[in-house]
Amino acid sequence: MFIVLLKFAENKSQAGQFMQAHKDWIARGLEEGVFLLVGSLKPESSQPGAGGGGILAHGATRAELEARVQEDPFVAEKVVSAEITEIAPAKADERMAFLLG
Template sequence: MFVITLSYVADLDRIDEAMDDHREWVDGQFEDGVFVASGAMVPRTGGVILAAGLERPELEARLALDPFQQKGLAEYTIVEFAPRKVVPGLERLQA
């Protein structure tokens, strides 16, 4: 399980210009079953993604395809953790 934080390193005007492409990429990760949650930080300084079911090298390869990454609009921090307890319905997230 991974928690990925994206911190914007560009003006929001540039982020907004790339947002449709970023969201399309995010949708593809959900379709692949890799992302389990995502959304904007509050205040809007970046985003947070929860990912599961893959190894870190594959995650890093996928993140490299994010339009925000390719355009130098965001920096990424990846934290890996092993969930030991989850609410009913999220058992697939447990290590």
């Protein structure tokens, strides 16, 4: 299981130009079952690197996820920088037991 943090980067001002393609990329990840949860990072502010998004991902290898993240138009165009953290689930609420694999 992975947490992907997409933090605003040098080309943040170009987000609007690539927003629909980014949303399509997210929809594809959800449809293919790799993305379990997607949302905004809070709080948003005008500070460099503040704000962006977060993704909970499952069902892909790190290499597969890294390749998928590089396909995000926001990453490709440096609207955001991506940080991927892997978690080895050890315990979970029964509703999330499927993550224990």
